[in-house]
Amino acid sequence: MTTAVSTRPGFCRPALRRPILRRLFLAAAASLGLAHSPAARAQDKLTFLTSWYAQAEHGGFYQALATGLYKQAGLDVTIKMGGPQVNGMQLLTAGQADLIIGYDFQVLSGVEKGLPVVTVAASFQKDLQGMLTHGDVKSLADVKSKTILVAGNNRTSWWPWLKSKYDLTDAQTRPYTFNLQPFFADTNVVQQAYPSSEPFQALKKGLPHKFFLFADEGYPPYGTSIVTTQGLLKAKPDVVKRFVDASMKGWVSYLKNPAPGNALIKQDNPNMSDEQIAFGISQLKALKVLDSGDAATQGVGTMTAARWKATRDYMVKEELLKPDTPWQQAFTLDIVKQVKVLP
Numbered sequence: 001m002t003t004a005v006s007t008r009p010g011f012c013r014p015a016l017r018r019p020i021l022r023r024l025f026l027a028a029a030a031s032l033g034l035a036h037s038p039a040a041r042a043q044d045k046l047t048f049l050t051s052w053y054a055q056a057e058h059g060g061f062y063q064a065l066a067t068g069l070y071k072q073a074g075l076d077v078t079i080k081m082g083g084p085q086v087n088g089m090q091l092l093t094a095g096q097a098d099l100i101i102g103y104d105f106q107v108l109s110g111v112e113k114g115l116p117v118v119t120v121a122a123s124f125q126k127d128l129q130g131m132l133t134h135g136d137v138k139s140l141a142d143v144k145s146k147t148i149l150v151a152g153n154n155r156t157s158w159w160p161w162l163k164s165k166y167d168l169t170d171a172q173t174r175p176y177t178f179n180l181q182p183f184f185a186d187t188n189v190v191q192q193a194y195p196s197s198e199p200f201q202a203l204k205k206g207l208p209h210k211f212f213l214f215a216d217e218g219y220p221p222y223g224t225s226i227v228t229t230q231g232l233l234k235a236k237p238d239v240v241k242r243f244v245d246a247s248m249k250g251w252v253s254y255l256k257n258p259a260p261g262n263a264l265i266k267q268d269n270p271n272m273s274d275e276q277i278a279f280g281i282s283q284l285k286a287l288k289v290l291d292s293g294d295a296a297t298q299g300v301g302t303m304t305a306a307r308w309k310a311t312r313d314y315m316v317k318e319e320l321l322k323p324d325t326p327w328q329q330a331f332t333l334d335i336v337k338q339v340k341v342l343p
Helices: 014-037 056-066 088-093 103-112 141-144 152-156 159-168 181-185 199-206 228-234 236-254 259-268 273-288 305-317 335-340
Strands: 043-051 075-080 099-102 117-124 128-132 146-151 172-174 191-195 209-213 223-229
Touching: 043 056, 043 088, 043 236, 056 075, 056 117, 056 128, 056 236, 056 259, 056 273, 056 335, 075 236, 075 335, 088 117, 088 223, 099 103, 103 117, 103 159, 103 223, 103 305, 117 228, 117 335, 128 141, 141 159, 141 199, 146 152, 152 159, 152 181, 191 199, 199 209, 199 273, 223 228, 228 236, 236 273, 236 335, 259 273
Parallel strands: 043 075, 043 099, 146 172, 146 191
Antiparallel strands: 099 223, 117 223, 128 191, 128 209
């Protein structure tokens, strides 16, 4: 006997119903999973302010934006360039930026003044300040007989450290005006330098030169740190964590294949040539600023309380920071402990 099958809407035999229900269940489960993934969430908007015009030293952040790492982390990030007239700390505390590239000295001094700022990660294990010399100089100890060009603001950062370590004097210094002509004209002159900038100009001039990174001689601060406000960190710790994680992945990616990030760097800063960017990247690699020290095992961006204390102790010794400043408030290790992006 033939069994009749109803054609009424919504009716089907049990044998046919199970596969359909199973597909509906799987579709619903997939939908729920997607709804909880970072990409499906409403993108959290963040404004990130760099410390200068776009350059290789900011490449990891531009790389994270260009390759979609921020988007994959559920973030809608806008990168804004800093510059000589841009006060990053002021813009951060005024709410005009959510995170900035900061400096350890700057943050410790801010905490001393009661500013609610905190460092959450350090892109580089080494500060990028150094000394450009002529080719005959064998080490930083040799600059004792040289004229040293120092910019005004650096007389209260690395200069006291260098002066004390190598028994130098204020009398042998002259102002650095960001013009290399005095260096080019006099082989007895040495000057402050940033790895991708002044050494590149000396290279283009065809002048034999050397660059000495202060960090390799014990200068304690970190480099290209990520700073935010205590308020944002308390209100949205997961957002901050996702930003740090994506940024550190961006740095690892940038040093392997910088093309995507470079395109955005040149878009923001058309004066930056391919040659200078390439030189900057080669310097970052040679100086091992990203993957040296604790970063090799603990992950890119990591920090330690011991390093922060070394910076604090130096500043107190040189009377750049009051001894009773609550220096532990200048940083937190909570974020970097959750992020482990190996170089």
